């Protein structure tokens with residue numbers, strides 16, 4: 001199967017690493033995988049698209065993924081898609097803030113469902129699977145959130161997309 005991973009990020013950090021895990025895993029299963037940022041992605045003959053975006057400044061749409069989906073709606077809509085969002089994580093938000101403040105900040109800043117919905121609604125057809133990953137703000141935060149523990153989940157999510165996206169009997 002030819003799989004396109006289109007991922008929006010402004011840094012060479014969490015999102016790029018997660019995409020590296022996915023592509024390594026999918027290639028190990030024998031699939032052909034193309035990974036590019038939205039502005040560079042031009043492989044519009046894929047059997048499955050995995051679309052991902054990082055969240056910055058209260059939005060999941062600052063990484064070029066929205067423009068990509070607008071431009072290629074027809075081709076993307078013709079194939080199954082999986083959508084993932086990389087966003088902030090609890091330990092990084094409010095530090096020692098009290099519970100009320102932490103809850104308020106979480107609602108404002110860390111609302112994964114809102115970020116997911118804002119991108120999902122741009123897809124021409126509903127995604128066959130969605131998931132979140134915890135990102136890290138600073139390189140030093142990577143260990144604090146046990147970032148690496150998400151690697152297995154990334155592979156399992158890819159498996160679920162392959163299962164949901166394959167024609168019956170394939």
Ligand SMILES: Cc1cc2nc3c(=O)[nH]c(=O)nc-3n(C[C@H](O)[C@H](O)[C@H](O)COP(=O)(O)O)c2cc1C
Nearest residue numbers: 009011013014015054056057058087088135136137
């Ligand atoms: C400048 C900046 C702004 C951010 N704003 C938000 C935010 O509003 N909400 C959120 O959930 N995460 C936010 N984050 C956390 C990022 O989603 C997280 O750092 C993620 O790892 C970013 O993807 P990247 O590592 O590929 O750059 C922000 C991170 C940075 C660096």
